[in-house]
Amino acid sequence: MSRMETIAPPRPQVSASARVESGSVKVRARAVSVFYGEKQALFDVSLDMPEKSVSALIGPSGCGKSTFLRSINRMNDTIPGCRVTGEIAIDGDNINDKSVDPVLLRAQVGMVFQKPNPFPKSIFDNVAYGVRLHGLAESKRDLDQIVETSLIKAGLWDEVKDRLSASGMSLSGGQQQRLVIARAIAINPEIILMDEPCSALDPIATAKIEELIDELKTNFCIIIVTHSMAQAARVSQQTAFFHLGKLIEFGPTEQVFTNPRDTRTQDYITGRFG
Amino acid sequence: MKTLAPHTKARHFRRQAIDMFMSGLCIAAAGIGLIMLALILWMLFSKGAAGLSLDVFTKPMSSTGTGGGLANAIVGSLIQVGIGSMIGAPLGMMVGVYLSEVGKNSRFASIVRFVNDILLSAPSVLIGLFVYQVAVAPFGSFSGIAGALALALLAMPVVARTTEDILRLVPQAYRDGAIALGSRENEVVRKVILPAAFGGILTGILLAVARIAGETAPLIFTSLGNTNWSTDLTKPMASLPIAIYRYAGSPSADLIQLAWTGALLITVGVLMLNVVSRISLAAMRRG
Numbered sequence: 001m002s003r004m005e006t007i008a009p010p011r012p013q014v015s016a017s018a019r020v021e022s023g024s025v026k027v028r029a030r031a032v033s034v035f036y037g038e039k040q041a042l043f044d045v046s047l048d049m050p051e052k053s054v055s056a057l058i059g060p061s062g063c064g065k066s067t068f069l070r071s072i073n074r075m076n077d078t079i080p081g082c083r084v085t086g087e088i089a090i091d092g093d094n095i096n097d098k099s100v101d102p103v104l105l106r107a108q109v110g111m112v113f114q115k116p117n118p119f120p121k122s123i124f125d126n127v128a129y130g131v132r133l134h135g136l137a138e139s140k141r142d143l144d145q146i147v148e149t150s151l152i153k154a155g156l157w158d159e160v161k162d163r164l165s166a167s168g169m170s171l172s173g174g175q176q177q178r179l180v181i182a183r184a185i186a187i188n189p190e191i192i193l194m195d196e197p198c199s200a201l202d203p204i205a206t207a208k209i210e211e212l213i214d215e216l217k218t219n220f221c222i223i224i225v226t227h228s229m230a231q232a233a234r235v236s237q238q239t240a241f242f243h244l245g246k247l248i249e250f251g252p253t254e255q256v257f258t259n260p261r262d263t264r265t266q267d268y269i270t271g272r273f274g
Numbered sequence: 275m276k277t278l279a280p281h282t283k284a285r286h287f288r289r290q291a292i293d294m295f296m297s298g299l300c301i302a303a304a305g306i307g308l309i310m311l312a313l314i315l316w317m318l319f320s321k322g323a324a325g326l327s328l329d330v331f332t333k334p335m336s337s338t339g340t341g342g343g344l345a346n347a348i349v350g351s352l353i354q355v356g357i358g359s360m361i362g363a364p365l366g367m368m369v370g371v372y373l374s375e376v377g378k379n380s381r382f383a384s385i386v387r388f389v390n391d392i393l394l395s396a397p398s399v400l401i402g403l404f405v406y407q408v409a410v411a412p413f414g415s416f417s418g419i420a421g422a423l424a425l426a427l428l429a430m431p432v433v434a435r436t437t438e439d440i441l442r443l444v445p446q447a448y449r450d451g452a453i454a455l456g457s458r459e460n461e462v463v464r465k466v467i468l469p470a471a472f473g474g475i476l477t478g479i480l481l482a483v484a485r486i487a488g489e490t491a492p493l494i495f496t497s498l499g500n501t502n503w504s505t506d507l508t509k510p511m512a513s514l515p516i517a518i519y520r521y522a523g524s525p526s527a528d529l530i531q532l533a534w535t536g537a538l539l540i541t542v543g544v545l546m547l548n549v550v551s552r553i554s555l556a557a558m559r560r561g
Contacts, residue, residue, distance in 0.1 A: 103456050104456065106454055110455070117447035117448060117450065118451075119451065119470070120469070180451065184455070
């Protein structure tokens with residue numbers, strides 16, 4: 001936990017509906033509730049996630065953390081019967097406003113899933129997919145450049161530069177996960193959502209992804225759902241603890257892990273349930 | 275290893291015997307199927323190959339009762355099966371995409387799926403009669419295009435069904451990945467789902483082509499058959515299945531021989547189509 005010591009100076013104590021210093025807020029959630037049909041999966045969640053840092057969402061299975069994550073890029077829209085209330089704003093703009101096209105929203109909010117999901121296309125075409133889709137490259141040269149830069153940023157370039165035309169599926173699990181991260185950052189999003197990105201990976205691949213997350217936070221607002229409390233402690237600056245669909249506690253990671261204010265948080269992080 | 279108690283041992287042997295018996299049954303069933311197929315192919319080749327000559331491919335069918343070839347039937351079949359597939363396969367693919375990606379479990383999709391299954395199992399003679407009513411009777415003439423339409427109607431439900439089945443096998447993770455990158459619904463389907471399922475969809479199309487290439491009943495009421503050389507889509511058109519049907523029952527030995535040869539040509543044609551598309555698919559995969 002050496003990285004814990006390098007965390008920025010302790011922030012003032014924050015309540016569950018925490019606010020960080022205004023100006024740096026990237027994603028603001030206010031009274032967000034999510035329903036699957038009649039069943040309510042998320043209750044009145046309010047929190048502010050700052051830009052250029054990593055926010056971790058932790059909690060036992062079924063606590064609503066993934067549901068909350070998926071409402072930030074409106075992936076919940078694709079689930080029949082799913083309804084989101086409350087307000088989620090990116091840079092102050094409500095993403096659930098009628099004028100917002102979810103397709104354009106998702107171009108700004110990248111997502112990495114639990115199981116690596118490269119398309120059954122070449123490594124190059126995987127990274128180029130979104131770039132071509134949104135017309136972000138002006139020429140073939142430009143496209144090549146974007147693909148290379150994205151793979152470099154994702155720490156995969158050296159491993160694949162000689163076989164860009166090989167199938168993305170031919171890579172190992174950890175490489176595949178870095179490939180889909182490259183695919184996500186190639187379209188230059190501002191926010192990257194990660195839904196348990198390491199739960200299907202071995203410890204070495206996990207360490208590489210965590211290193212990558214640490215580098216990416218200099219440019220992106222990263223929101224990561226994780227089952228591993230050690231991972232949350234290693235990679236995040238803020239941690240939100242969810243339980244039974246409610247946000248129990250949100251604050252600087254160091255404080256949440258060393259001095260939780262809610263007994264449920266304490267019970268969870270000390271392994272008493274979950 | 276410790277020795278097993280007597281009753282455990284007896285049980286063990288019984289389980290082993292049942293296991294072997296079941297495996298034997300499966301192998302026997304597979305063997306019977308394979309032997310039947312081999313016998314059919316053997317008969318087809320031994321009887322059909324004897325009649326193979328240049329005349330078969332160059333001369334049209336005889337109108338006098340002896341001699342002649344199958345050239346007009348071959349070309350007629352190619353035209354009708356070709357047009358039928360070009361209409362039926364894309365329509366079927368679109369139905370399959372609708373059922374799997376758009377309609378899913380909606381009420382309308384369930385109805386479409388049900389109707390498609392009925393169409394899939396409808397006797398082909400019924401399809402022929404239907405097309406007769408809508409595309410032959412009103413124009414007062416049997417025609418090649420009516421034959422092609424009947425074949426298209428037969429191909430469509432096969433392609434629709436296999437396309438839906440194959441698309442449902444494509445992992446949801448591909449769809450989620452594509453949506454999360456900001457793809458629209460049609461882009462998810464066109465750029466990710468269809469390419470991923472291409473091999474399977476192609477298999478479905480080939481199945482459909484193979485099925486309609488051998489259909490006789492729907493053509494009797496639509497393109498009728500023609501002993502003369504004709505590629506006019508508005509006129510009656512010859513085809514291999516109808517040539518086989520007419521010749522197989524004829525008293526003339528060389529016409530019966532031509533019927534066998536025609537059956538062999540259909541089989542080899544379908545086989546070649548399968549082989550060629552498999553090879554090109556494999557080549558595409560390798561890039």
